[in-house]
Amino acid sequence: MIEKIHTSHTGIENSLKLTKQNLFWPGMTREITEKIRYCEICQRHSNSSQKLPMMSSPIPEHPWQVIPMDVCFAEHQEKNRKILVFVDHYLDYFKASFLKDLKPTTVISCLKETFSRFGIPELLIFGHALSPVQRLMSRQTRQGLSSINLKMKDVTKNIEDRHKHSKLYCDRNTKSSPALSLRDKVNVQLKPNTDRVWSRGHVEQRSSERSYLVSQNGKHYIGNKVNVKLRQETEENSVSVESSESVNINK
Numbered sequence: 001m002i003e004k005i006h007t008s009h010t011g012i013e014n015s016l017k018l019t020k021q022n023l024f025w026p027g028m029t030r031e032i033t034e035k036i037r038y039c040e041i042c043q044r045h046s047n048s049s050q051k052l053p054m055m056s057s058p059i060p061e062h063p064w065q066v067i068p069m070d071v072c073f074a075e076h077q078e079k080n081r082k083i084l085v086f087v088d089h090y091l092d093y094f095k096a097s098f099l100k101d102l103k104p105t106t107v108i109s110c111l112k113e114t115f116s117r118f119g120i121p122e123l124l125i126f127g128h129a130l131s132p133v134q135r136l137m138s139r140q141t142r143q144g145l146s147s148i149n150l151k152m153k154d155v156t157k158n159i160e161d162r163h164k165h166s167k168l169y170c171d172r173n174t175k176s177s178p179a180l181s182l183r184d185k186v187n188v189q190l191k192p193n194t195d196r197v198w199s200r201g202h203v204e205q206r207s208s209e210r211s212y213l214v215s216q217n218g219k220h221y222i223g224n225k226v227n228v229k230l231r232q233e234t235e236e237n238s239v240s241v242e243s244s245e246s247v248n249i250n251k
Ligand SMILES: [Zn+2]
Pocket: 006, 009, 010, 011, 036, 039, 040, 041, 042, 043
């Protein structure tokens, strides 16, 4: 019976749901879970890990002090565009710039252009990783705007409250997954935006609170906790080599 349920390899959750709608036998949940847990195919096509708890950014005390930025993809005038977005939580202001590509030189020249107009923030937060802007710019930073130090306690307090509130709201359905350790065997989504398939790899290094440097087929890849999860392995399937399929990492 389990074989039948499992023919389409939809993973534990879905198989259980499907079975419970049609069948019942004692110990059903345990049996199905045990059977499917180690299945190579189900793991390869499983969903992303649990939604992670929201991480609140540091509370800024003046404008353009703490700037989260990220690249977004959007359609604009019938073209797929890449947009670098900067957010100033102090002013509730954002700036968006089109990028012609995602080459480091292109991104850096966009940063330079932005910083020359707005000043250099104390802290630039990219994606999930906190990267002090000093390291990014490899030189002393914060000329110009550093003189601005408007300590408006009310504004700071407001932002703090807003962060707390949105964190509470955002974390309703989340849980922290346990941290992975060095050499842990993991499954990793190499191109989570376009391809949900999981490939086998192992943890080479923890690169920040939520991201890992994962080695996959001799290549390295940085993934966050959503795209990297611990492999479930039995004695027999752990001896096989890492995915023989050649994967192109477009990073
Ligand atoms: Zn399966």
